[in-house]
Amino acid sequence: MESYIWLIPVLPLAAFILTIIFGRWWIKEQAHWLPILAMAASFGLSIAAFVQIRGAEEPVILNLFKWFSVGSFQVPFGLQVDQLTSIMLLVVTGVGLLIFIYSKGYMHGDPGYYRFFAYLSLFAFSMLMLVMANNYLLLYFGWEAVGLCSYYLIGFFYHKPEAAAAGKKAFIVNRVGDFGFGLGVMLIFVTFGTLDYTGVFEAVGQGQASNGILLAIALLLFMGAMGKSAQFPLHVWLPDAMEGPTPVSALIHAATMVTAGVYMVARSSVIFAHAPTAMWVVGGIGAFTALFASFIGIAQKDIKKVLAYSTVSQLGYMFMALGVGAWSAAIFHLMAHAFFKALLFLGAGSVIHSMSGEQDMGRMGALARRIPATWITFMAGGLALSGIFPFAGFWSKDEILGATFKEGVYIMWGVGILAAFITAFYTFRMIFVTFWGKETRSDEATVKHIHESPKAMTVPLIILAIASTLGGFLGMPGQLNVLGKFLEPVFAVADEVLGREAERIVTMDVVLMAISVGVALLGITMAWYVYVRRAADLPEKLGARFGIAYKIVYNKFYIDEFYAATFVRAAVDGSRWVWKHFDELIIDGAVNGMGWLWQRGGTAVRPIQTGRVQNYMLGIFAGLFVVMTVIVVVMFA
Amino acid sequence: MSTVPGGIPIPVDWYLYLSAALFMVGAVGILTRRNLFIMLFSLELMMNAVNINLVGFSGFHQNMTGQNFVLFTMAIAAAEAAVGLAIATALFRNKKTLMVDLFDTMKG
Numbered sequence: 001m002e003s004y005i006w007l008i009p010v011l012p013l014a015a016f017i018l019t020i021i022f023g024r025w026w027i028k029e030q031a032h033w034l035p036i037l038a039m040a041a042s043f044g045l046s047i048a049a050f051v052q053i054r055g056a057e058e059p060v061i062l063n064l065f066k067w068f069s070v071g072s073f074q075v076p077f078g079l080q081v082d083q084l085t086s087i088m089l090l091v092v093t094g095v096g097l098l099i100f101i102y103s104k105g106y107m108h109g110d111p112g113y114y115r116f117f118a119y120l121s122l123f124a125f126s127m128l129m130l131v132m133a134n135n136y137l138l139l140y141f142g143w144e145a146v147g148l149c150s151y152y153l154i155g156f157f158y159h160k161p162e163a164a165a166a167g168k169k170a171f172i173v174n175r176v177g178d179f180g181f182g183l184g185v186m187l188i189f190v191t192f193g194t195l196d197y198t199g200v201f202e203a204v205g206q207g208q209a210s211n212g213i214l215l216a217i218a219l220l221l222f223m224g225a226m227g228k229s230a231q232f233p234l235h236v237w238l239p240d241a242m243e244g245p246t247p248v249s250a251l252i253h254a255a256t257m258v259t260a261g262v263y264m265v266a267r268s269s270v271i272f273a274h275a276p277t278a279m280w281v282v283g284g285i286g287a288f289t290a291l292f293a294s295f296i297g298i299a300q301k302d303i304k305k306v307l308a309y310s311t312v313s314q315l316g317y318m319f320m321a322l323g324v325g326a327w328s329a330a331i332f333h334l335m336a337h338a339f340f341k342a343l344l345f346l347g348a349g350s351v352i353h354s355m356s357g358e359q360d361m362g363r364m365g366a367l368a369r370r371i372p373a374t375w376i377t378f379m380a381g382g383l384a385l386s387g388i389f390p391f392a393g394f395w396s397k398d399e400i401l402g403a404t405f406k407e408g409v410y411i412m413w414g415v416g417i418l419a420a421f422i423t424a425f426y427t428f429r430m431i432f433v434t435f436w437g438k439e440t441r442s443d444e445a446t447v448k449h450i451h452e453s454p455k456a457m458t459v460p461l462i463i464l465a466i467a468s469t470l471g472g473f474l475g476m477p478g479q480l481n482v483l484g485k486f487l488e489p490v491f492a493v494a495d496e497v498l499g500r501e502a503e504r505i506v507t508m509d510v511v512l513m514a515i516s517v518g519v520a521l522l523g524i525t526m527a528w529y530v531y532v533r534r535a536a537d538l539p540e541k542l543g544a545r546f547g548i549a550y551k552i553v554y555n556k557f558y559i560d561e562f563y564a565a566t567f568v569r570a571a572v573d574g575s576r577w578v579w580k581h582f583d584e585l586i587i588d589g590a591v592n593g594m595g596w597l598w599q600r601g602g603t604a605v606r607p608i609q610t611g612r613v614q615n616y617m618l619g620i621f622a623g624l625f626v627v628m629t630v631i632v633v634v635m636f637a
Numbered sequence: 638m639s640t641v642p643g644g645i646p647i648p649v650d651w652y653l654y655l656s657a658a659l660f661m662v663g664a665v666g667i668l669t670r671r672n673l674f675i676m677l678f679s680l681e682l683m684m685n686a687v688n689i690n691l692v693g694f695s696g697f698h699q700n701m702t703g704q705n706f707v708l709f710t711m712a713i714a715a716a717e718a719a720v721g722l723a724i725a726t727a728l729f730r731n732k733k734t735l736m737v738d739l740f741d742t743m744k745g
Contacts, residue, residue, distance in 0.1 A: 608745070609744060610741060610744055611740070614667070617667055
């Protein structure tokens with residue numbers, strides 16, 4: 001196994017290098033082949049690693065070379081594969097491969113075709129480094145690299161000012177979280193003298209750090225997770241990130257990169273298990289975000305924005321699970337979410353593609369007949385997101401809700417159920433408005449042009465639809481929880497700290513499941529009543545009735561405006577002040593003052609240069625006379 | 638060692654007086670005359686004042702190095718005169734004059 005795992009990240013890196021160098025002049029329209037092949041090979045190797053790691057007690061660690069060596073600060077460039085990593089590898093390479101293939105159809109004819117695939121490959125490399133790192137610094141490397149790729153890809157249509165601004169926003173907001181994450185990594189090194197996962201977790205287990213320090217480390221790490229995984233109050237960048245091409249939204253801003261925070265907290269489960277307060281913070285923020293973002297999802301008009309807020313909300317669920325120590329439930333939901341959210345985004349992309357680039361749901365409608373493959377697969381994704389039996393989202397969401405209930409955190413459970421209800425409502429609002437109705441509310445040319453997407457796009461949709469439908473059976477409750485058992489070695493230590501029995505299984509609780517399916521069905525029915533049955537009058541009436549509330553929700557609780565008025569404003573005003581008072585006054589003043597000084601000085605001594613050679617001669621003789629006089633005086637006096 | 642009639646050697650300070658006088662004549666000439674040719678002549682005077690100095694001390698110290706050096710100086714002086722005259726010729730072609738107080742292009 002050590003012989004090949006290094007190839008998993010290296011292959012996409014090679015594809016990136018070749019594509020970025022030769023893409024523009026040479027590979028051009030064939031730019032998809034290298035990345036797709038590299039990704040397929042990585043996927044194959046990930047499967048091999050997955051098969052070999054089953055049941056292993058210890059992670060497989062491969063130290064490639066020494067990366068840093070400064071005094072006692074030693075960082076190896078080491079890869080690690082354990083059960084958690086192998087699940088992440090399968091998700092990243094598997095979903096990634098499908099999205100690469102989909103991109104071949106979606107990005108066809110774009111002038112930046114090769115650039116797109118090069119960035120996607122670089123992203124794949126970075127994400128694989130992130131999940132395969134065996135120490136926190138290498139994790140940080142991958143963490144920053146995926147952020148960089150995210151920035152590149154959000155601003156892919158860089159000629160659009162909104163896209164460029166969205167890329168910048170994503171980068172800056174992430175910087176806030178990463179600042180905390182970086183401090184957390186430093187604190188880990190200062191406290192334990194190592195950054196290796198195994199070393200750190202052992203040291204934590206031996207009680208080498210006080211509770212306060214552990215709490216600080218856990219909270220700082222979680223700050224990074226909040227940025228990357230778009231948790232309140234750092235969630236603002238993710239909806240704007242939808243300016244990027246749709247496959248990017250699917251791969252980076254739904255299926256993989258944004259789940260890095262969840263992965264990192266799960267990876268650090270030992271640290272979090274020793275810091276109960278931090279776990280409360282994680283769970284609390286997660287639950288709040290789940291509910292908060294689902295509210296915003298109700299009122300969005302842009303189909304991708306709905307999905308973006310839904311992603312924020314689902315990530316909230318995952319953190320809720322982590323907060324109550326249901327590590328494998330979080331990973332399960334991460335996986336299921338990767339399937340169905342990638343599916344929904346790609347489906348939305350297919351819809352947008354068929355509508356000639358239209359994203360406003362208000363101008364869609366009655367698309368079910370026109371693009372049946374997209375419609376059916378989109379339905380599968382919508383049902384999975386709403387948590388309807390037996391789709392993947394049902395099993396994973398219920399495992400999380402069950403875990404919160406079993407832990408006795410009923411308020412979290414209540415929030416989760418409420419969010420599930422809203423989720424079902426906004427999901428089916430989206431589906432009904434887009435696919436149902438009597439006619440497409442768009443102009444004639446667009447309507448005429450509606451067409452099903454090419455095979456390269458529909459085949460990944462179908463595969464993802466199957467995964468979203470059947471993927472949940474990996475994590476059924478009770479003894480059937482294959483995934484939970486598979487992940488057991490990774491979380492054994494953390495579970496022991498938390499006092500869980502090794503079985504760590506939520507028993508089949510039919511009542512809880514019935515409740516959550518019930519509220520989801522209620523949400524769907526309500527959506528049906530409002531947006532199908534009485535589509536003609538009720539949506540408008542409701543909008544008018546709840547005017548202020550609607551406006552607040554539609555404007556995303558004015559968080560962006562709040563940030564603009566406080567942090568952004570402060571930064572801009574502060575910078576302006578420094579510009580005026582420091583840059584212009586002191587720095588420019590010093591530079592200009594130098595020039596002024598020499599200019600005036602030069603003017604003053606200019607008359608000496610008469611240009612007449614005899615004046616100079618006189619000077620020379622005068623100097624000679626002075627020197628001679630001095631010598632004579634010194635010698636004879 | 639040169640001698641005056643009567644066999645008394647010429648004292649070294651006589652050389653110095655002569656050379657100083659010659660040097661001052663050259664220096665005053667170069668500072669006061671406006672004609673480039675006269676200035677070049679004055680320059681030669683100053684150079685030869687130095688030569689006299691060298692020869693004088695060569696006799697005084699009974700060392701031939703000084704006289705060797707004078708030969709070099711004269712060779713260089715010849716070259717310098719050639720260059721100087723070439724410059725003077727070129728200047729005259731351009732300005733139709735050799736009065737140096739009219740050459741003040743480099744005035745600051």
